[in-house]
Amino acid sequence: MAQTTTSARDQYLQKYPVFLRPAVLMVILSIEIGVQLWKSVFRHGLPLTDKIATRTALTNYWLHAHPPRIRKSHMKFSYTFCLGGISFFLFVLLTITGLFLMFYYVPSVQYAYQNMKDLQYAVSFGIVMRNLHRWGAHAMVITVWLHMCRVFYTGSYKPPREFNWGIGVTLLLMTLLLSFTGYLLPWDQLSLWAVTVGTNMAKYAPIAGPQTRFSMLGSYTVGNATILRFYVVHVLGLPLLASIAMMVHFWRVRKDGFSGNL
Amino acid sequence: MSAASSEPIPEWRKEINAALVEMRAFSRRGFFTLVGLVVFSVANLAALVLSLRFVIPNVTYDESLLFKAGVPDDYPIGSTTIFSDKRVALNRDADGFYAISLICTHLGCTPRWFQSDAMFRCPCHGSRYLRDGVRFYGPAPRPMDVVKVGLAPDGSLFVDRSKIVARTDRQPV
Numbered sequence: 001m002a003q004t005t006t007s008a009r010d011q012y013l014q015k016y017p018v019f020l021r022p023a024v025l026m027v028i029l030s031i032e033i034g035v036q037l038w039k040s041v042f043r044h045g046l047p048l049t050d051k052i053a054t055r056t057a058l059t060n061y062w063l064h065a066h067p068p069r070i071r072k073s074h075m076k077f078s079y080t081f082c083l084g085g086i087s088f089f090l091f092v093l094l095t096i097t098g099l100f101l102m103f104y105y106v107p108s109v110q111y112a113y114q115n116m117k118d119l120q121y122a123v124s125f126g127i128v129m130r131n132l133h134r135w136g137a138h139a140m141v142i143t144v145w146l147h148m149c150r151v152f153y154t155g156s157y158k159p160p161r162e163f164n165w166g167i168g169v170t171l172l173l174m175t176l177l178l179s180f181t182g183y184l185l186p187w188d189q190l191s192l193w194a195v196t197v198g199t200n201m202a203k204y205a206p207i208a209g210p211q212t213r214f215s216m217l218g219s220y221t222v223g224n225a226t227i228l229r230f231y232v233v234h235v236l237g238l239p240l241l242a243s244i245a246m247m248v249h250f251w252r253v254r255k256d257g258f259s260g261n262l
Numbered sequence: 263m264s265a266a267s268s269e270p271i272p273e274w275r276k277e278i279n280a281a282l283v284e285m286r287a288f289s290r291r292g293f294f295t296l297v298g299l300v301v302f303s304v305a306n307l308a309a310l311v312l313s314l315r316f317v318i319p320n321v322t323y324d325e326s327l328l329f330k331a332g333v334p335d336d337y338p339i340g341s342t343t344i345f346s347d348k349r350v351a352l353n354r355d356a357d358g359f360y361a362i363s364l365i366c367t368h369l370g371c372t373p374r375w376f377q378s379d380a381m382f383r384c385p386c387h388g389s390r391y392l393r394d395g396v397r398f399y400g401p402a403p404r405p406m407d408v409v410k411v412g413l414a415p416d417g418s419l420f421v422d423r424s425k426i427v428a429r430t431d432r433q434p435v
Contacts, residue, residue, distance in 0.1 A: 193385075
């Protein structure tokens with residue numbers, strides 16, 4: 001194979017005058033490296049025909065996260081309502097807007113509320129960024145919940161998809177925990193008392209109730225330690241765990257296929 | 263049972279069986295596998311324990327639960343005074359002082375004093391308490407705690423929120 005390529009390349013080079021051959025060779029090698037790189041990523045050549053384009057898309061997880069074969073009836077928008085996709089989109093949106101909010105936010109009793117107000121009134125487009133994060137978070141809780149309902153009503157939790165249902169329940173829990181931890185960060189009255197109430201509920205848990213509350217708060221009352229803890233869990237801990245769970249979740253969707261026999 | 267026994271033993275099961283047989287035979291490999299498993303488990307357990315213990319702080323920066331509350335003459339008999347950031351109500355009756363910890367026994371919000379109705383109402387879920395902290399309405403399961411009121415040597419009152427006392431305890435003047 002290599003022999004043929006070399007000879008073909010040599011023959012091709014013969015067409016050019018000797019002084020141009022090194023330059024032409026460089027161009028050819030660059031193209032060959034480019035094609036190699038392209039193939040290493042997309043497995044197929046340039047999508048010049050429909051057949052190649054289809055093959056490229058179907059064998060590439062990034063271009064086609066869904067299983068390549070599903071029932072025609074499940075292609076309809078009304079089967080999934082794109083709820084999982086919308087949830088993931090919102091997660092990405094929240095990650096990006098959250099990253100921007102972090103530039104102006106210090107998780108402490110002294111600064112948190114003021115920084116939140118600064119985002120609203122003193123930062124260019126700060127109110128857009130904050131409200132995208134805030135409303136996106138509300139929307140994500142709704143879409144994740146509806147996604148779970150959809151999966152339930154279409155019976156998609158049944159074998160062989162019960163593992164992915166479990167992962168999904170974990171992701172729902174993480175979404176709710178992200179919502180809860182994020183709720184404290186504006187540090188207004190609503191935050192303070194919502195977390196007071198929420199952690200007091202944890203205190204009613206059997207065996208280690210009060211200890212659970214104490215380690216959630218990092219203190220006996222909602223304060224500086226709490227805001228720092230919730231911040232770290234909100235911006236790092238939960239998103240990391242949720243990302244890992246999502247990778248498994250999406251991969252299993254592709255591997256397990258959509259519910260209903262083909 | 264007969265159906266199960268007729269099925270061929272899967273390959274992974276055979277491997278585990280072989281490993282178990284080897285371990286039972288106490289071969290060198292089995293011994294080191296066992297040691298490895300034990301060390302691995304102990305290390306993981308230790309990591310788990312220390313991680314869990316790490317998040318429980320030994321020192322907190324909460325303010326002192328004890329605070330001074332002026333001199334007795336500041337409070338007329340029959341008065342209820344709210345220390346909102348201390349979350350305490352200080353009542354003075356004819357027989358003395360007593361303090362109520364304003365932490366709702368339902369889920370820990372701060373019930374608010376309404377002088378005109380002579381009652382506390384919790385803004386979170388609507389529990390209501392009488393002036394002496396006894397619950398009479400709403401989801402709260404029990405009355406609010408009565409905490410210690412004392413007289414300091416300098417003649418001023420202090421409230422110690424860390425000491426819950428009997429509902430009938432009074433600090434005479």
